[in-house]
Amino acid sequence: MNEQEQKAFEDEIYAFVGKVVYPTTPAPDDINETMIRQWSEILGETNPAYLDADWAANSSRGHTISPPAMMYVWGQEGFQVTKGRAPNAMSTLVETFNRHGFTGVLGTNVKQDYMKESCIGDNISVHMVIDNISERKTTARGTGYFFETLSTFTDQHDDVVGTQRFKVLKFIPQEQPAAASDTDALAVPTRIPSPRGHDNKWWWDACDEGKVLIQRCKSCHTLRHPPRPMCGECQSMEWDSIESTLDGEVMSYTCLRHPVIPGYPKDPICAVIKLAEGTHFVANLVGCEYEDLRIGMKVKGKVEQVDEKTMLPQFYPV
Amino acid sequence: MSEYKTLTAADVSVGDKLQSTDIDISTGLVVCGALATRDFEPVHHSKAEAQAVGLPDVFMNILTSQGLMTRFATDWSGPEATVNSIDLKLGAPNIPGMVMAMTGEVTAVNGDTVDINILGENNIWGMHMQGTVQLTLPKEL
Numbered sequence: 001m002n003e004q005e006q007k008a009f010e011d012e013i014y015a016f017v018g019k020v021v022y023p024t025t026p027a028p029d030d031i032n033e034t035m036i037r038q039w040s041e042i043l044g045e046t047n048p049a050y051l052d053a054d055w056a057a058n059s060s061r062g063h064t065i066s067p068p069a070m071m072y073v074w075g076q077e078g079f080q081v082t083k084g085r086a087p088n089a090m091s092t093l094v095e096t097f098n099r100h101g102f103t104g105v106l107g108t109n110v111k112q113d114y115m116k117e118s119c120i121g122d123n124i125s126v127h128m129v130i131d132n133i134s135e136r137k138t139t140a141r142g143t144g145y146f147f148e149t150l151s152t153f154t155d156q157h158d159d160v161v162g163t164q165r166f167k168v169l170k171f172i173p174q175e176q177p178a179a180a181s182d183t184d185a186l187a188v189p190t191r192i193p194s195p196r197g198h199d200n201k202w203w204w205d206a207c208d209e210g211k212v213l214i215q216r217c218k219s220c221h222t223l224r225h226p227p228r229p230m231c232g233e234c235q236s237m238e239w240d241s242i243e244s245t246l247d248g249e250v251m252s253y254t255c256l257r258h259p260v261i262p263g264y265p266k267d268p269i270c271a272v273i274k275l276a277e278g279t280h281f282v283a284n285l286v287g288c289e290y291e292d293l294r295i296g297m298k299v300k301g302k303v304e305q306v307d308e309k310t311m312l313p314q315f316y317p318v
Numbered sequence: 319m320s321e322y323k324t325l326t327a328a329d330v331s332v333g334d335k336l337q338s339t340d341i342d343i344s345t346g347l348v349v350c351g352a353l354a355t356r357d358f359e360p361v362h363h364s365k366a367e368a369q370a371v372g373l374p375d376v377f378m379n380i381l382t383s384q385g386l387m388t389r390f391a392t393d394w395s396g397p398e399a400t401v402n403s404i405d406l407k408l409g410a411p412n413i414p415g416m417v418m419a420m421t422g423e424v425t426a427v428n429g430d431t432v433d434i435n436i437l438g439e440n441n442i443w444g445m446h447m448q449g450t451v452q453l454t455l456p457k458e459l
Contacts, residue, residue, distance in 0.1 A: 039354040042347070043385045048322055049397040055322070060398055060456060068401040069385040076356035110380055111405040188442065260444050 001100070006136070009100055013133055013145065016096075019089035021128040021149060027074035031066045031122045039070055065117040071153055071162050072112075075126035089130055090149065097170040102144055104173035107166065114162040122155045131165070144171025189263035190307045200227045202241075208311050210303040213241040214279050225279040246301030246313065247276040255290045263307065273299060273315055287316040324396030326458045327430045336394045336422035336434065341386060343378065343440065345414040351382030377411035383438070383447050390420050391434050391451040402431065402452040410443035417441045430455050 001009065029035065036050055048055040049065055056064040077085065085091060094105070118124060131150035136143065151164040194204045203226075206213045214223045219236035230237050253271035260266055269285040271293075285299065299315040306312045341347075352362035357379045360367035368376045388401055412418055418440045426433035431454050438447045 035354075039385065042350045042354045043382065043389055044341075045385070045389045047389070047392055047397050049392075055397075067385070067388070069381070069388045069404065070355070072381060073355045077358075078356065079358050081358045082360055107380060107408050109405075109407050110384070111403065112384070113403045114401055117400065260439060262442065262444060 010136070013093065013096055013147075016089060016093045016130050016147075017133055019093075019130050021088050021090045021130060022075075022126055022151075024125045024127040024154070025075060026123050026125045028078070029074060031070075031074060031118055031120050031124065033064075033120055035073070036064075036066060036070065036120075039067065039073070061117070063119055065119050066122070068112070068114045068117070068162070071114070071118075071124065072126070072151070072164060074124040075153075090128075093130060093147065094170065097145070101172050102170040104142060104144065104169070104171040106141060106169045106171070108146065108169050109165070109167040111165045112162055113164075116155070116159050116161045118155060118161050122161075124161060125154050127152045127154070139169060139171060141169065142171040142174050144169050146170075191263050191310045191312075193309065199229050203227045206241075207303060207313065210311065212244040212246055212281075212301065212303060212313050214244050214275070214277055215239050215241050223277055223279050225281060242277065244275050244277055244281075244301075246315075248273040248281065248299050248301065248315065250285070250293065250295055250297045250299060251280065252295065253285060253293055269293065271299075271315065273301070281313075284312075284314050285316075286314045292317075322397050324398035325394075325455055327427060327432070327455050328458055330424055330427055330432055330455065332424055332427055334424040336390065336424075336436075338419060338421045339390065339393075341418045341420060341438075343412045343414055343416040343418055345376065347382070348376050348378050348412070348414055351385070352379045355379060355381035355385070357381055373411060373413065375413045375415075377413050378446075380406075380408065383408075383412070386418075386420070387436055387438065387447060387449065388451060390422060390436055391453060394422070394434070395432075395453050395455060398456040400454040402454055404449065404451050406447050406449035408447055409445035410440065412438075412440055412446050413442070416443075418446055425450070430457060 040051055050067050053064055128149050128151040131148045134146040136145060146167055146169050148165055148167045152160060153162045155161050196204050203213055214225055215227050216223050216239060217231035217234060217236050218238035218240055220231060220234040222231055222233045251272045251274050253269055255267055255269050257267055269290055271283060271285045273281045273283060275281055298318040300318050301313045301315045303311055303313045349363045361371060362376055362379045365375050384404055384406060387406060388404055392399055418438050420438045422434050422436040424432055425435045431452060434451050436449060436451060440446050
């Protein structure tokens with residue numbers, strides 16, 4: 001889309017701001033015990049303020065209330081949506097986006113504010129407008145626009161019981177890898193495979209066999225880790241290796257709380273360990289709580305299978 | 319008055335952690351949660367429709383996520399608390415077979431009003447939802 005086309009397209013979409021998606025529409029059902037009880041049962045909700053009339057009669061409210069999170073439920077269109085929704089300002093806006101290649105859709109934020117508690121017998125009406133559309137944005141998902149709807153909920157007394165802002169990103173999707181696989185199993189992510197290059201493959205191959213090796217200069221016998229081609233002391237490129245006993249002590253440690261990385265344990269403890277042989281080694285500390293760690297603590301390593309494909313040295317407190 | 323205790327502002331400090339809980343995302347929870355919230359969008363009950371939009375299976379609808387988040391907050395506070403708002407950022411879908419860990423922490427206490435930051439994280443794709451529930455706690459009796 002060139003600059004002129006983009007301008008024309010934006011004029012077209014921004015004209016939707018302020019358009020009504022749903023005029024004030026009363027819910028087909030008044031707030032009722034049956035729907036609240038069923039909702040609660042499924043969501044595991046046990047709050048007596050929603051469910052126990054006897055308890056509620058003696059509570060500060062004097063009666064049960066409708067779960068606030070059900071505010072939007074009462075006005076939902078029914079089963080006919082499986083056959084498609086009647087066109088409205090939002091579906092026309094969405095189609096306009098789709099026609100210009102912004103076919104991706106992603107709900108990003110939803111905010112509900114509650115002004116008044118509702119109770120059994122109340123009837124909730126919803127009124128929805130397209131409140132705003134952002135300028136063109138570049139996101140991790142692709143280039144697109146955010147649009148936000150504002151719904152206002154009123155009861156039979158015309159009191160506003162709450163509002164909802166719902167933000168949606170419409171974007172040009174990047175090339176999808178492959179469509180969903182036809183296997184039923186969810187692919188459980190595993191750790192990133194160790195990079196095995198010319199200079200370190202031998203080390204990981206030994207690890208696969210349960211051994212941690214330390215590279216040794218053949219000329220001056222200085223040990224070094226991680227593996228590299230040349231001795232830092234005498235510049236010799238001749239080397240062999242010894243096997244570590246995996247006795248060590250903690251030099252430094254941290255807990256990686258964010259981000260959570262799929263395939264890895266949550267809140268892993270990462271430590272720099274000084275091995276008895278003298279070289280330093282970065283590994284996970286396991287079998288202990290972060291709070292119990294201290295610098296200088298003695299640890300012992302074990303090469304263990306940590307997922308389907310990975311053998312890795314991990315250290316335990318002695 | 320009852321066996322249900324409700325916290326008051328005096329019981330609560332910034333930094334208080336809510337009791338974490340794990341929620342099994344079953345097909346039942348996804349499909350029945352969608353129906354209990356009258357969300358009949360086919361992607362929440364038809365696997366074929368969900369796969370047509372690129373996901374491996376049906377996925378949880380937003381109204382169920384909102385319900386689980388407010389439940390998590392009021393399970394902690396007790397039933398006399400009033401929910402003022404729920405402000406929710408949506409992340410990766412919840413798909414049957416996943417387990418969502420819910421954690422929460424009090425981030426602000428202003429008079430009787432408390433902000434709780436809540437995170438729902440599934441074991442396969444990570445953050446499903448993150449947001450703030452604001453409650454008003456009852457006055458000390």
